[in-house]
Amino acid sequence: MSTEKDRVVIFDTTLRDGEQSPGATMTHDEKLEIAELLDDMGVDIIEAGFPIASEGDFRAVSEIAQRSKQAVICGLARAQLPDIDRCWEAVKQSERPRIHTFIGTSPLHRAIPNLTMDEMAERIHETVTHARNLCDNVQWSPMDATRTEWDYLCRVVEIAIKAGATTINIPDTVGYTAPVESADLIRKLIETVPGGDEVVFATHCHNDLGMATANALAAVAGGARQIECTINGLGERAGNTALEEVVMALKVRGDIMPYYTEIDTKKIMHISRRVSTVSGFPVQFNKAIVGKNAFAHESGIHQDGMLKNAETFEIMRPEDVGIAGTSLPLGKHSGRAALRAKLKDLGVEVGDNQLKDIFVRFKDLADRKKEVFDDDILALVTATTDGDSNRLELVNLRVVCGTGGPAEAQLEMEVDGQDQSATCHGDGPVDACFKAVRELHPNKARLQLYQVHAVTEGTDAQATVSVRLEEDGIIATGQSADTDTVVASVRAYIQALNRLMVRRSKMGPGADTREISYKEMG
Ligand SMILES: CC(=O)SCCNC(=O)CCNC(=O)[C@H](O)C(C)(C)COP(=O)(O)OP(=O)(O)OC[C@H]1O[C@@H](n2cnc3c(N)ncnc32)[C@H](O)[C@@H]1OP(=O)(O)O
Numbered sequence: 437m438s439t440e441k442d443r444v445v446i447f448d449t450t451l452r453d454g455e456q457s458p459g460a461t462m463t464h465d466e467k468l469e470i471a472e473l474l475d476d477m478g479v480d481i482i483e484a485g486f487p488i489a490s491e492g493d494f495r496a497v498s499e500i501a502q503r504s505k506q507a508v509i510c511g512l513a514r515a516q517l518p519d520i521d522r523c524w525e526a527v528k529q530s531e532r533p534r535i536h537t538f539i540g541t542s543p544l545h546r547a548i549p550n551l552t553m554d555e556m557a558e559r560i561h562e563t564v565t566h567a568r569n570l571c572d573n574v575q576w577s578p579m580d581a582t583r584t585e586w587d588y589l590c591r592v593v594e595i596a597i598k599a600g601a602t603t604i605n606i607p608d609t610v611g612y613t614a615p616v617e618s619a620d621l622i623r624k625l626i627e628t629v630p631g632g633d634e635v636v637f638a639t640h641c642h643n644d645l646g647m648a649t650a651n652a653l654a655a656v657a658g659g660a661r662q663i664e665c666t667i668n669g670l671g672e673r674a675g676n677t678a679l680e681e682v683v684m685a686l687k688v689r690g691d692i693m694p695y696y697t698e699i700d701t702k703k704i705m706h707i708s709r710r711v712s713t714v715s716g717f718p719v720q721f722n723k724a725i726v727g728k729n730a731f732a733h734e735s736g737i738h739q740d741g742m743l744k745n746a747e748t749f750e751i752m753r754p755e756d757v758g759i760a761g762t763s764l765p766l767g768k769h770s771g772r773a774a775l776r777a778k779l780k781d782l783g784v785e786v787g788d789n790q791l792k793d794i795f796v797r798f799k800d801l802a803d804r805k806k807e808v809f810d811d812d813i814l815a816l817v818t819a820t821t822d823g824d825s826n827r828l829e830l831v832n833l834r835v836v837c838g839t840g841g842p843a844e845a846q847l848e849m850e851v852d853g854q855d856q857s858a859t860c861h862g863d864g865p866v867d868a869c870f871k872a873v874r875e876l877h878p879n880k881a882r883l884q885l886y887q888v889h890a891v892t893e894g895t896d897a898q899a900t901v902s903v904r905l906e907e908d909g910i911i912a913t914g915q916s917a918d919t920d921t922v923v924a925s926v927r928a929y930i931q932a933l934n935r936l937m938v939r940r941s942k943m944g945p946g947a948d949t950r951e952i953s954y955k956e957m958g
């Protein structure tokens with residue numbers, strides 16, 4: 437049975453509560469940019485700032501008010517007449533202005549302005565009336581509502597409604613409430629307070645116990661039709677309800693939550709990145725919806741499932757939140773299915789046997805590296821698919837080098853199936869290694885080119901080493917990739933020697949490089 441869905445209004449307070457996070461201050465231009473993005477994505481109400489707080493806040497709220505295309509522009513004001521006047525001065529420039537005024541109503545918060553219950557009730561009446569005389573869209577909030585005595589909460593909400601508030605916001609200022617309480621509180625207020633069914637109830641949750649999203653959604657189930665939230669959950673202490681979370685929860689679980697918003701969800705990722713940049717608050721990797729890993733799968737079983745059917749491990753499409761697509765980063769937990777898919781993406785078609793070889797090398801690399809990048813994979817392919825006959829093979833290598841003297845290489849190498857070892861010194865670790873290779877496999881090949889480049893970033897980057905050898909006009913190259921540059925160098929050198937031997941043998945019988953004595957590297 438399909439139910440008609442109710443509209444839930446999205447009230448974004450990134451520029452007010454979000455900016456109150458220590459260190460999240462935004463410049464004037466950044467605020468204008470974020471407001472424009474919020475407006476474009478379909479946010480219904482933008483709380484643009486606290487106009488009495490500073491000249492800068494006043495200017496930002498005023499300018500956002502002038503520029504907004506469709507959103508209601510709201511400013512915050514304490515329960516003080518000068519605050520409300522200043523707020524009105526700023527928001528009145530909007531075609532759709534709102535004044536949001538608040539006061540802390542719990543016992544702890546009543547003590548801050550040192551007002552008795554009756555004095556506070558009188559102040560609420562006076563300030564909401566004043567706001568309503570200026571603006572016909574007035575929101576009132578009993579700060580710390582979830583720790584306010586029930587009877588007193590009902591009393592002050594009724595006063596605010598009678599004084600003309602059109603939206604009653606019930607803040608869980610310190611993130612104390614639990615979902616079941618959140619739903620009950622709103623439901624009971626609507627049922628109990630005279631006029632409660634004639635105003636919009638809003639929910640404003642903080643994330644101190646990690647329940648802000650759950651509490652906001654529960655409040656909606658209880659009858660709230662406005663959710664206050666911020667991009668990336670930015671906000672005081674552990675933050676506010678994250679806009680992207682509630683919006684996507686309502687979209688994805690419309691089956692059990694018959695509500696909808698007018699947010700263009702495809703714009704979520706872009707605004708998330710901009711807010712992260714301008715606030716300087718990075719988004720945690722595993723953050724719901726907008727975290728780097730929200731649509732990324734590294735483990736083989738998940739990647740295989742995703743390649744067969746994306747719904748196996750994703751409950752929403754990345755495109756729906758503005759992400760280009762799922763990513764299957766390769767790492768130590770990945771399997772063949774993802775490796776094959778990655779190779780295909782990179783335009784490399786391999787047979788089953790080649791894939792097997794590449795996979796062994798890939799696992800070996802992934803064990804040593806945090807993340808395996810596309811370039812790493814390509815380097816592995818080059819190293820694996822050349823199919824030479826390997827008369828020389830690296831078995832073991834230890835290198836001692838540093839400031840104390842010449843480098844020493846202890847090399848163990850298989851030469852035509854026989855294990856041999858040599859220790860050589862050289863002018864640096866690579867020179868020592870190459871000398872050891874030549875001691876075990878004397879040759880006169882001339883080193884035409886030795887080139888190292890890091891193909892990936894970071895201190896664990898994979899280096900690709902290219903070696904080109906020339907001998908009697910025959911040229912052979914070797915290439916190897918490894919996180920250890922010296923190991924890559926030795927592998928590349930050995931590969932080039934193997935190829936040289938193959939080429940020589942193809943040019944005529946008996947022509948074996950081992951009969952040729954070593955000539956100094958050029
Ligand atoms: C839960 C929330 O997010 S509430 C919003 C919090 N945001 C902010 O505070 C950011 C903007 N704030 C500011 O820039 C400054 O605090 C100002 C400009 C508002 C006030 O600055 P000051 O006059 O220097 O006061 P200060 O910040 O030291 O103290 C707050 C004053 O406001 C009073 N106050 C606090 N909340 C309210 C309220 N809702 N209604 C009326 N008075 C209030 C306090 O009692 C205190 O006044 P008092 O010293 O006379 O008791």
Ligand SMILES: CC(C)C(=O)C(=O)O
Binds near residue numbers: 512538607
């Ligand atoms: C000003 C109010 C709504 C607030 O931010 C809170 O109580 O958390």
Ligand SMILES: [Mg+2]
Binds near residue numbers: 453640642
């Ligand atoms: Mg808040």
